[in-house]
Amino acid sequence: MTDDTSGTLDEALERLHAAGPERQGWLSNHAPMAVEALVRHGQGRAVHPWLDAYRDKLEDMPRPHARITEENWREALGDPRHIADWTAYFGRDLADRPWRDVLALWWPRLLPGIAGGATHPVIRAGHAVRTLLSAPDEATGAPTATGTTPSRTAELAHALGYWAARHEPLPPLTRAPAPTPASAADALAAVEPIDDQSGGIRERLPRLTAFPAWPAVPRPDGTRPDGTRPDGTRPDGTSADEARQQLTELVRAATHRYATHGHGEPIMLVHAATAPNAVLRTLPALPRELWAPSLDAAFAASAAVTAAYGPAEPLPADRLPSMGALSPEEVFARAAAHGDEHVIKLTDTALDVVDGRDTALAAALHACALIEPAR
Known part of the structure; x- marks a missing residue:
């Protein structure tokens, strides 16, 4: 940085x-x-x-x-x-x-x-x-x-x-009839694409009906179904620090998922990662009691974009993007040279969640390939 x-x-x-x-x-x-x-x-x-x-x-x-x-x-x-x-x-x-x-x-x-x-x-x-x-x-x-x-x-x-x-709340959502996913990656994988993917996002979001119960589904008014204690701890035992850790996991999972599913709609699916990362970046400026509800809302936003634009199938293994030997700085330089605002923002998010697997950087390079460069 x-x-x-x-x-x-x-x-x-x-x-x-x-x-x-x-x-x-x-x-x-x-x-x-x-x-x-x-x-x-x-x-x-x-x-x-x-x-x-x-x-x-x-x-x-x-x-x-x-x-x-x-x-x-x-x-x-x-x-x-x-x-x-x-x-x-x-x-x-x-x-x-x-x-x-x-x-x-x-x-x-x-x-x-x-x-x-x-x-x-x-x-x-x-x-x-x-x-x-x-x-x-x-x-x-x-x-x-x-x-x-x-x-x-x-x-x-x-x-x-x-x-x-x-400001526009999501429609009332129920919990999908499936076991609670063990991880953010599993939760996003369990999000069912909406049947009718016609129109823009304003037409698609009202068609949402249910999300996996990870970590919870917020009510339309933004409150948690099980409430949150003033110290930021939920009755299920999740502390504010755990909420931050789960939110980081969500951002990483959504970024990695772009590498395999970004072809569904290369521009719009960027937001499945960048929206929860915006929430993660804001947590240090917020009272800790707001961290858990922020996690819930961030998952709802990421899942909503995933459901609205996600493809039915991931890329075949032989078509997955390769990271190569590029450093994070070199990947961002490529994004800057590409010039598209979505590529720049996804790469910015990818650099926040880089780990030893380099999948996040591969997702950023995949966005460079999928999205038309700026003129």
């Missing part, structure tokens, strides 16, 4: 904050997430040229619709007409209170709508939190765990505003 002391990330975010989070009424603006990953992995020199190439995918921030207040926010939740209003609301809130306090209040409110906006809002929030956790001190420019910059705080406002505007 490379800390940015050059100001490149802040310059890029300032450049992007005149743009809205979407274009053409639905397609997400990936630029804030991609440039953060580029800077994070030592590709800062590529940021502004990358943005120059991406600018045709940017649209101005929508006009305000109606001011959001403490009294009416519930009515505005999930209403995309309020994208600018929600961003302004969080901008005001973050100006008045520490960003961790704002996040702790709003995280459980937004978590039930984790799949909204095809999971892009939570992914953007995860990148924003990561920048705040490693932002340079404003006075000295030295990396610190507590420093912030105005552009990075504004990025959190944009991310949370986008999430609030696109």
